[in-house]
Amino acid sequence: xxxxxxxxxxxxxxxxxxxxxxxxxxxxxxxxxxxxxxxxxxxxxxxxxxxxxxxxxxxxxxxxxxxxxxxxxxxxxxxxxxxxxxxxxxxxxxxxxxxxxxxxxxxxxxxxxxxxxxxxxxxxxxxxxxxxxxxxxxxxxxxxxxxxxxxxxxxxxxxxxxxxxxxxxxxxxxxxxxxxxxxxxxxxxxxxxxxxxxxxxxxxxxxxxxxxxxxxxxxxxxxxxxxxxxxxxxxxxxxxxxxxxxxxxxxxxxxxxxxxxxxxxxxxxxxxxxxxxxxxxxxxxxxxxxxxxxxxxxxxxxxxxxxxxxxxxxxxxxxxxxxxxxxxxxxxxxxxxxxxxxxxxxxxxxxxxxxxxxxxxxxxxxxxxxxxxxxxxxxxxxxxxxxxxxxxxxxxxxxxxxxxxxxxxxxxxxxxxxxxxxxx
Amino acid sequence: xxxxxxxxxxxxxxxxxxxxxxxxxxxxxxxxxxxxxxxxxxxxxxxxxxxxxxxxxxxxxxxxxxxxxxxxxxxxxxxxxxxxxxxxxxxxxxxxxxxxxxxxxxxxxxxxxxxxxxxxxxxxxxxxxxxxxxxxxxxxxxxxxxxxxxxxxxxxxxxxxxxxxxxxxxxxxxxxxxxxxxxxxxxx
Ligand SMILES: Cc1cc2nc3c(=O)[nH]c(=O)nc-3n(C[C@H](O)[C@H](O)[C@H](O)COP(=O)(O)OP(=O)(O)OC[C@H]3O[C@@H](n4cnc5c(N)ncnc54)[C@H](O)[C@@H]3O)c2cc1C
Numbered sequence: 045x046x047x048x049x050x051x052x053x054x055x056x057x058x059x060x061x062x063x064x065x066x067x068x069x070x071x072x073x074x075x076x077x078x079x080x081x082x083x084x085x086x087x088x089x090x091x092x093x094x095x096x097x098x099x100x101x102x103x104x105x106x107x108x109x110x111x112x113x114x115x116x117x118x119x120x121x122x123x124x125x126x127x128x129x130x131x132x133x134x135x136x137x138x139x140x141x142x143x144x145x146x147x148x149x150x151x152x153x154x155x156x157x158x159x160x161x162x163x164x165x166x167x168x169x170x171x172x173x174x175x176x177x178x179x180x181x182x183x184x185x186x187x188x189x190x191x192x193x194x195x196x197x198x199x200x201x202x203x204x205x206x207x208x209x210x211x212x213x214x215x216x217x218x219x220x221x222x223x224x225x226x227x228x229x230x231x232x233x234x235x236x237x238x239x240x241x242x243x244x245x246x247x248x249x250x251x252x253x254x255x256x257x258x259x260x261x262x263x264x265x266x267x268x269x270x271x272x273x274x275x276x277x278x279x280x281x282x283x284x285x286x287x288x289x290x291x292x293x294x295x296x297x298x299x300x301x302x303x304x305x306x307x308x309x310x311x312x313x314x315x316x317x318x319x320x321x322x323x324x325x326x327x328x329x330x331x332x333x334x335x336x337x338x339x340x341x342x343x344x345x346x347x348x349x350x351x352x353x354x355x356x357x358x359x360x361x362x363x364x365x366x367x368x369x370x371x372x373x374x375x376x377x378x379x380x381x382x383x384x385x386x387x388x389x390x391x392x393x394x395x396x397x398x399x400x401x402x403x404x405x406x407x408x409x410x411x412x413x414x415x416x417x418x419x420x421x422x423x424x425x426x427x428x429x430x431x432x433x434x435x436x437x438x439x440x441x442x443x444x445x446x447x448x449x450x451x452x453x454x455x456x457x458x459x460x461x462x463x464x465x466x467x468x
Numbered sequence: 469x470x471x472x473x474x475x476x477x478x479x480x481x482x483x484x485x486x487x488x489x490x491x492x493x494x495x496x497x498x499x500x501x502x503x504x505x506x507x508x509x510x511x512x513x514x515x516x517x518x519x520x521x522x523x524x525x526x527x528x529x530x531x532x533x534x535x536x537x538x539x540x541x542x543x544x545x546x547x548x549x550x551x552x553x554x555x556x557x558x559x560x561x562x563x564x565x566x567x568x569x570x571x572x573x574x575x576x577x578x579x580x581x582x583x584x585x586x587x588x589x590x591x592x593x594x595x596x597x598x599x600x601x602x603x604x605x606x607x608x609x610x611x612x613x614x615x616x617x618x619x620x621x622x623x624x625x626x627x628x629x630x631x632x633x634x635x636x637x638x639x640x641x642x643x644x645x646x647x648x649x650x651x652x653x654x655x656x
Contacts, residue, residue, distance in 0.1 A: 330633060331630075
């Protein structure tokens with residue numbers, strides 16, 4: 045089979061790209077191993093709600109139409125939203141078509157799937173940034189008797205044995221899972237490394253409203269001074285609860301979660317924690333203050349001060365005088381360990397020499413080194429919001445423009461070659 | 469908040485361009501980033517010994533310090549020693565202080581903050597029943613280290629705190645002390 049562009053993945057990224065390709069009259073298909081919104085259907089826990097408010101689900105040519113713009117979607121609602129988008133834009137999605145290999149062929153690519161092969165000039169990788177849970181190397185030393193889970197396997201507390209739970213990682217997934225499990229009556233110990241603390245509501249408005257309005261989310265990849273660091277910033281400690289409560293280390297301590305430092309090693313069944321807990325908390329507090337300063341400054345300059353509550357600051361993160369440095373994983377008190385230590389993409393099927401030493405794709409804002417190959421949906425790909433439902437559309441716009449001119453350039457070249465032959 | 473509005477460029481005596489340049493170069497050639505630090509030590513007498521630091525390996529080649537540095541260590545008279553030099557644990561504290569303070573100068577330079585003075589005091593608790601073997605439940609090492617900085621600089625207190633926190637994030641000795649490390653001691 046032949047087409048101009050093969051888009052791999054029918055999540056928000058692949059669909060947004062499809063919308064722009066259709067706008068630019070570029071013949072394409074969207075290949076999806078499962079169904080539309082597969083990640084939301086199969087890789088998220090039951091109680092998860094989006095941490096981005098409803099108004100912030102803007103996709104090209106589409107947005108939230110309901111009566112609760114400040115609410116947060118449940119998983120079924122999120123799935124419905126993405127499915128409707130695919131329908132409304134009539135995306136040419138081929139479901140249950142798993143890509144097994146992408147290789148170069150002539151001046152273009154061959155995309156091998158379990159439903160036949162595609163020849164094309166350009167390929168868009170929109171297979172998601174969160175395919176594989178990252179589990180640190182110390183996992184090998186976890187006592188074999190201990191049950192371990194990743195957020196992709198975790199569904200709800202009932203799935204866990206009664207007894208203690210050790211959650212490693214305190215970013216969005218880790219804090220939400222810790223909160224839910226502690227409330228289910230299973231005492232949680234939470235290992236905290238570097239993290240980003242933000243309040244849900246600031247001066248009476250949702251933090252995402254402020255970040256959106258002040259331009260923080262639109263910051264471009266070629267404008268930040270350290271893109272490597274920016275791309276590796278952990279997700280915000282934030283949750284989309286109906287009561288809009290803030291989730292942070294203080295709120296977790298208040299319900300009884302025990303904080304320990306970053307998991308540094310496991311020796312003879314004993315987990316060892318870094319003594320840097322106080323510092324990572326201090327860093328997070330200071331960064332939050334800096335964000336709030338930016339917001340206050342923006343509000344003042346834009347004359348919003350009269351319409352919103354007064355500036356205020358939150359209490360510092362409380363850290364126990366000497367947090368424990370060891371936790372015995374063999375005592376029987378801890379029954380389950382959950383690795384909430386982040387995710388990485390899966391490129392095991394990509395047979396092209398575009399990966400660096402660490403297995404990440406070499407690219408400039410999504411334009412991959414191999415001509416005609418594009419990447420979409422990665423953290424801070426082109427903008428701070430690149431991996432969010434609300435952010436991928438602008439990246440898809442830019443990259444589809446690049447793709448279109450590449451295809452046009454190739455077509456011109458081919459015509460010139462033909463002309464030369466027929467003239468000769 | 470007082471942010472620095474300096475006419476003259478900030479100068480803490482740290483060449484951050486060179487440091488950033490090295491970071492760039494080492495991303496391209498990660499082999500060159502592999503360093504080996506060395507020290508040797510000879511017993512003098514009693515609890516006294518002398519450590520020497522001379523060469524190290526880095527940037528793909530053997531390197532030498534400009535001079536050979538020596539560090540004496542001993543124990544105080546309350547341990548019935550001669551007190552000819554600082555104790556090894558005090559030298560560890562000095563190492564931590566030196567590493568953090570160098571980091572503060574570098575981070576401040578990178579953030580355009582002029583430092584006027586930086587002073588640290590360090591205190592570490594230790595229950596010596598551990599090292600004496602008097603109680604097997606007491607650990608040998610510090611039960612905690614407290615570092616207190618007094619910093620005079622052209623920046624708000626929060627910005628200064630952020631410099632100090634960032635310096636901890638990047639400090640080698642801070643990491644060595646806060647995280648477990650495998651140590652192998654052999655006799656040849
Ligand atoms: C726990 C969690 C919570 C999140 N919460 C929010 C939130 O509140 N708000 C927000 O804006 N963002 C959130 N995100 C981030 C982001 O919006 C989601 O990760 C989103 O799913 C990313 O969309 P995507 O289209 O880039 O990737 P995906 O949705 O993962 O889509 C990629 C698609 O590619 C398919 N695929 C992969 N490999 C192949 C292959 N070889 N062949 C064919 N198909 C393949 C997959 O099946 C999948 O359907 C969250 C992420 C996680 C992990």
